Amino acid sequence: MDTATTDESGETDWTFLRECTDAYPPGVDDHHCSQILANVVARYVIRTRINQGPDAIPEWVVDYLMEITIDADTEWGWESAAAVGWAVGHSDRAVLDRVVDQTDTESEPWAMGILKHVTFADPEAGITLLERLLDSPDTREDLTFLRSLERPLKQDLPNFPQYWEPQTELKYEVSFTNEQMNRLLEVLGDAVHPKRLEKFDDQFAFDLQRAADGYGSAIVDRHTRRKSDGRIPRPSGGGGGQECSRP
Template sequence: MPRDIAPLASALEDATSSEQSDVYSLLAAWNQSIETALDRGGWSRLQEIRGQYLEDVIDFVDTAATADGIDWAFLEECIDGYPPGVGDHHCSSILVNVVARCVIRTRISEGVDSIPPWALEYLAAVTVEDDGEWAWESTAAFGWAVGHPEIAVLNRALERAESGDESWAMGILEHATFADPEAGIDLLERLLNSPDIVEDLLFVSCLHAPFEQDFPDFPQYWEPDTELDYQVEISDDLHERLLAIIGQSIDPDRLKHFDDSYRFDLERAADEYGPANDA
């Protein structure tokens, strides 16, 4: 067995399913093995270990955190040991995935008010630079907290986009639309009307998935449709409102030029809701 994965393989072998105390040892072993792999084999070796072990480690932590309902206190303790945005550990790829799952589960099963604010602040604090792109992609689950009584999800997404972090706002837009299509379209309208935001059609493309499926593709290694009863419901009126926002906010020539690349009828949006109809 290669030396870099010895601590991780041993921790997995010794761990007992649903045993929270074993999670601490497993996270420490993961962190040690990834650090050693990077030192000795670089990025390619890291990818090999992720491909071989990451799903198993995530599943173990997820099972331990949810065996008797979501144990938010346990997750918070894990995150206190491996906080976001510090760049001195490799556990965010595991913990962000599990927290994101639990945010979505809680929204659907208990309601948005039951999502702890600290979990949302955790997701919002993860960065590509310090935590890695793989972990960062799952932070879009922040969008499932739209309507939260303490965290203004739509305002936060708009502020981040206006300060230059449009990529993060795109993920939030997609997930918020899964959670609450009307709120997601509200956010799209605010984004398209902001003078500080450059992108337009890329934001529109973020709504493709919620119009075609019931759950997002991130967090990975999870099949939410096997455990959660949920369907995205988008009325014809809401669909029409989306076309109106697109037609009123984006240059009609751009809409017609890119019409074939989008699932929405951009040409009709331009013709029926564009500036020519203001007269």
């Protein structure tokens, strides 16, 4: 289908793709067609972002991918749709706002998938999205979100969408600057209790001990003030950290 969705000049035929997605929209329980379409559209989102920038991605594509769900469109289609993260920075579609607004305790895996793609596309935006998600009262699995930022440390392009090898056609590199790494540790130190950071330090590629030592005092102070005011401190992650156990 990759060949069918390019015009004679080799450009993406977004008109044809829209006709296909209009014929098989998300949520119609046509799993076979919808998951293939999601996979193909996701590839073009990544290609377009790398070759032309986020504003070259049509607005309707962002809306389409954001509407795909695991229940109606299968896990395969849902995982492909996370490539909407590559549209971060789009002038007319606030991707980060929509992810934060649509994330609750039931949809955290969905947000984590998009967070991974956002970080591949723009590490600074990935840190911003992580910060906003950790600051949300609906977020429970705090350190699990950090897993989404680890993959870009190891490779330049994502493993999804499936059945596509982007490294064979795209020249792209991603890395964290020292300033971005420092900002990430500051975000973690401000959002996650230092004892929790220390506990899971050896399970992450990031220096959680440094985050706890250098930035962790702020959250301790907030917890102390909340207790003195008679308020219940916000919990730091659900399940007592079980989600961070080694696979």
